[in-house]
Amino acid sequence: MNFNKIATLINQEKIKLRMKPTIGGQAVIEGVMMRSPNYYATSVRNEKGKIVTQIKKIKKKPKFLKFPFIRGIANLIEMLVLGIKTLTWSASQVSEEEEQLSNTQMVFTLIIAFAFGIFLFVALPYILSMLTGVKEESSPMLFNLIDGIIKLAILLLYMYLISLPKDFRRVFEYHGAEHKTVYCYEEGKKLTVKNVKKYSTKHPRCGTSFLFVVVFISIFIFALIPTIILILFPGFIALPFIMRKIILFTLRIIFVFPIASIAYELLKLSGKYSRNPIVKLISLPGIMLQYITTKEPDNKQMEVAIKSMELVLAKEKIKI
DSSP states (O other): OOHHHHHHHHHHHHHHHHHSOOOEEEEETTEEEEEOSSEEEEEEEOTTSOEEEEEEEOOOOOGGGGSTTTHHHHHHHHHHHHHHHHHHHHHHHHHTOOOOOOHHHHHHHHHHHHHHHHIIIIIHHHHHHHTTTOOTTTOHHHHHHHHHHHHHHHHHHHHHHHHSSHHHHHHHHHHHHHHHHHHHHHTTOOOOHHHHTTSOSOOTTOHHHHHHHHHHHHHHHHHHHHHHHHHHOGGGGGSOHHHHHHHHHHHHHHHHHHHHHHHHHHHHHHHHTTTSHHHHHHHHHHHHHHHHHOOOOOHHHHHHHHHHHHHHHHHHTOOO
8 A cells, every 4th residue: 555645645635625615605585695606596496386596707906905904804895796786686586586786876876875874883883882971082892892782682683573574484494505605615525415414504704704803803993093093193082972982883884894904814713724723712602603693504405506506517617
């Protein structure tokens, strides 16, 4: 037996696994979208029980948008756009009505979604934190700890409420199917319902985990803002209360993007080292949130997720 040859083959397999591109996705209405580096595919089971699909190429981004801490913001915006496009397409397939958003409608939808997110997860917690009587300028860490706890409470309540309607529960089941299929791909197993079924519906790179990481990081970043301002501009404290709050709140909105970028990099690391005990511990709160946003899928839902994965793998010329 040639042990050197066996060792070489094992190393080659390890290299292949490391070189395997990251694939993620999201649940849509009665289906799943999978996104590879160059393509995204959406599969939906329509009212007749047939799986309908579409696959499109992703426009190449300039090289600078692929740099660490920049790519997070670029990918976040890209996923928002793809998310709205695929949700609209999936809705049209299920209802058998052609419905596509124009570029103007897409921009308007993104603005509304961003404004809603800012109100619910930035403005509302900030206002409620001020009502506690803790002063942001003199006790920034305590103020932002309260702010973070309120954000998490709002996030949990929001997720719980949207999980109640039957239609949303099915979306969460497809979300679980997406995670299981991604796990199966990452483990290098053949994409069959039997194999996919073995894996967890909880994944460290999930958008739910991303939201938790954003909230956690924001506690520390936002706590630094008043301190830095007072060091650089000692006269800031003498400004009228409303003026101070407008400045501090505006900075919170501006820092949403850098915080999201840091969270993205941390999630990439957690996905890469998901078996590390320390990474598992850090990822645990985000995983726990997925008990709300993912549900166990049935075989037909897993078939839909597998179809989307197969489409992007075929385009990327990846065999597993």
